[in-house]
Amino acid sequence: MTDSQDDSDWTEAETPLDLNLRDVAQTADGPYAVGTDGVVLGRRDGTWHIVVPVGPATKRNVLTSVDATADGERVWFAGSSGALGMYDTANRRKHDYSAPGGKTSTWEAIAVTGERGSERLLVANGSGEVLAATIGPDGCPRFGDVVKPGSGSTITGLDVGGDTVYAIDTSGNVFAKPVESVGDDPSGDPATDGEARSTAPDRSAEDEIEGHPCADGDTDGAAVDGTNDAEAGADDAADERPEDAEWREIGIRNAQVNFHDVTASGDRVLVAGDGGLVYRYDRVCENWTPVQAGDVALLGIDDDGERTVAVGANGSAFERRRGSYGWRPTPTPVSAQLRAVALGSPSVAVGADGTAIERGDDA
Numbered sequence: 001m002t003d004s005q006d007d008s009d010w011t012e013a014e015t016p017l018d019l020n021l022r023d024v025a026q027t028a029d030g031p032y033a034v035g036t037d038g039v040v041l042g043r044r045d046g047t048w049h050i051v052v053p054v055g056p057a058t059k060r061n062v063l064t065s066v067d068a069t070a071d072g073e074r075v076w077f078a079g080s081s082g083a084l085g086m087y088d089t090a091n092r093r094k095h096d097y098s099a100p101g102g103k104t105s106t107w108e109a110i111a112v113t114g115e116r117g118s119e120r121l122l123v124a125n126g127s128g129e130v131l132a133a134t135i136g137p138d139g140c141p142r143f144g145d146v147v148k149p150g151s152g153s154t155i156t157g158l159d160v161g162g163d164t165v166y167a168i169d170t171s172g173n174v175f176a177k178p179v180e181s182v183g184d185d186p187s188g189d190p191a192t193d194g195e196a197r198s199t200a201p202d203r204s205a206e207d208e209i210e211g212h213p214c215a216d217g218d219t220d221g222a223a224v225d226g227t228n229d230a231e232a233g234a235d236d237a238a239d240e241r242p243e244d245a246e247w248r249e250i251g252i253r254n255a256q257v258n259f260h261d262v263t264a265s266g267d268r269v270l271v272a273g274d275g276g277l278v279y280r281y282d283r284v285c286e287n288w289t290p291v292q293a294g295d296v297a298l299l300g301i302d303d304d305g306e307r308t309v310a311v312g313a314n315g316s317a318f319e320r321r322r323g324s325y326g327w328r329p330t331p332t333p334v335s336a337q338l339r340a341v342a343l344g345s346p347s348v349a350v351g352a353d354g355t356a357i358e359r360g361d362d363a
Contacts, residue, residue: 009359010317010330010331010332010333010349010357010358010359011333011357011358011359012333012334012355012356012357013043013048013348013356013357013358014047014048015041015048015354015355015356016041016048016049016050016354017039017050017354018353018354019035019036019037019039019353019354020035020036020339020351020352020353020354021033021034021035021036021041021339021340021350021351021352021354021355021356022034022035022036022062022063022064022065022079022339022340022350023035023063023064023065023066023077023300023339023340023350024066024340024341024342024348024349024350024356025066025067025068025075025342026068026072026342026343026344026348027042027068027072027073027075027089028071028072028073028089029042029044029072029073029089030042030043030044031043031342031344031346031348032051032066032068032075032087032089033048033066033340033348033350033356034063034064034065034066034077034079035062035063035350035354036062036063037053037054037055037060037062038052038053038054038055038056038057038058038059038060038061038062038063038079038083039052039053039054039055039063040052040063040066040075040077040087042089043348048356051087051092052085052087052094055079055083055085056077056083056084056085056086056094056095056096056097056098057083057085057096057098059081059083059098061079061080061081061083061098062079062080062083062106063077063078063079063083064078064079064080064106064107064108064109065077065078065079065107065108065109065110065123065158066078066110067110067111067112067121068112069112069113069114069115069116069119070113070114070115070119071115071116072089073088073089073090073115073116074086074087074088074089074090074112074116074119075087075089076110076112076119076121077110078107078109078110078123079106079107080106080107081098081099081104081105081106082098082099082100082103082104082105082106082107083098083107084096084097084098084099084100084107084123085097085098088116090116097141100131100133100141100143101131101143101145101146103125103129103131103146105125105126105127105129106125106126107123107124107125108124108125108126108154108155108156109123109124109155109156109157109158109167110122110123110124110158111158111159111160111165112160113160113165113179113182117135117139118135119134119135120132120133120134120135120179120182121133121141121182122158122165122167122182123158124155124158124167125154125155126154126155127148127152127154128148128149128150128151128152128153128154128155128169129146129147129148129155130146130147130148130149130155130158130167130247131143131144131145131146131147132144132147132182134182147247149167149169149173149175149177149247149249150169150171150173150175150249151171153169153170153171153173154169154170155167155168155169156168156169156170156258156259156260156261157259157260157261157262157271158262159262159263159264160179160264161263161264161265161266161267161268161269162179162264162265162266162267163178163179163180164176164177164178164179164264165177165178165179165182165264166262166264166269167247167262168259168261168262168271169259170258170259172252172255172256172257172258172259173249173251173252174249174250174251174252174259174262174269174271174281174288175247175248175249175250176247176248176250177246177247177248250281250286251279251281251286251288252271252279252288253288255273255279255288255290257273257274257275257277258273258274258297259271259272259273260272260273260274260297260298260299260300261298261299261300261301261340262301263301263302263303263308265303265304265305266305267283268280268281268303268305269281269283270301270303270308271288271301272293272298272299272300272301272310273297273298274297274298275297276292276293276294276295276296276297276298276312276318277290277291277292277293277298278290278291278293278298278301278308278310278327279291291327292327293310293318293320293327294310294312294316294318294327294329295316296312296313296314296316297312297313298310298311298312298318299311299312299313299337299338299339299340300312300338300339300340300341300349301341302341302342302343303343304343304344305322306321306322307319307320307321307322307343308320309330309341309343309347309349310327310341311338311339311340311341311349311351312337312338313337313338314335314337315332315333315334315335315336315337315338315351315355315357316329316332316338317329317330317331317332317338317341317349317357318330332349332357333357334351334355334357336351336352336353336355337351337352338350338351338355338357339351339352344360345360346358346359346360347359347360
């Protein structure tokens with residue numbers, strides 16, 4: 001497939017329901033998407049299937065966010081009423097850890113780092129709280145205490161890049177924290193873990209389907225004027241403070257738009273927001289540069305080091321390739337709102353009314 005063909009060859013995929021899909025992640029078993037009614041979809045052999053029909057606790061709570069371990073063998077998902085669960089793609093079993101520590105508000109974002117069995121995870125809610133956990137020797141998550149990186153604004157995105165985890169909120173703030181400190185609990189008290197462990201029996205994916213009612217140095221293009229200065233009063237560079245276990249604010253000064261998603265890989269951090277804006281972070285200078293990537297609110301963004309794709313309203317998708325000049329729109333066959341995108345083979349974007357579009361050699 002040529003570059004020009006690949007750039008525009010988004011195709012619409014058939015999904016088994018018309019419920020809104022909120023997020024998507026790549027795994028060793030293919031892409032997984034989550035959404036309304038607690039549904040978890042998986043793509044196997046070129047076809048989308050229902051993997052979990054009604055959420056981790058079988059309560060049909062909306063799932064808002066999904067992420068996978070580094071080896072892609074576990075998928076973690078979170079959503080409304082404290083819904084939190086994990087699906088093991090290796091043995092195809094679901095585990096319910098909803099309402100950890102009695103937290104029943106909506107989880108808006110999730111991030112996972114590490115491989116199956118030794119992963120660390122973070123979930124964030126609409127009150128600006130972040131809850132971290134590590135997987136203990138017994139295979140169960142050990143949750144710490146909730147922390148507010150900022151003033152309490154909704155945290156809409158989490159992602160891990162290199163040795164740092166990043167969080168964004170609706171007040172135009174970005175926060176950073178060393179990965180090594182994620183889930184650290186000085187007390188070592190597993191009492192909190194007991195509250196979070198599920199008492200529901202594990203069931204195979206086939207059992208759960210029954211009864212479901214619905215079968216850099218690159219040129220990035222023209223930057224927006226006026227916000228190109230280094231952050232005032234910035235702390236020492238993150239590279240020089242690996243021992244710092246606290247969240248710290250790293251921007252974005254004078255953003256003046258809502259942030260919807262963040263993607264981080266290595267030293268590269270990108271934040272997607274309203275007005276078609278993408279903010280790029282320079283870790284060395286601790287400086288944010290806004291770039292006009294599109295003309296609609298960008299709700300989802302992903303970057304694989306070679307290309308970056310952002311999606312949003314009206315089926316819009318925008319792309320920037322490493323070494324190319326600027327962002328450009330890429331046609332899609334849908335007009336529904338696209339909420340999230342995950343690059344891979346195939347690359348997938350999902351959104352309203354069960355919409356899924358795919359692109360790649362095996363799409």
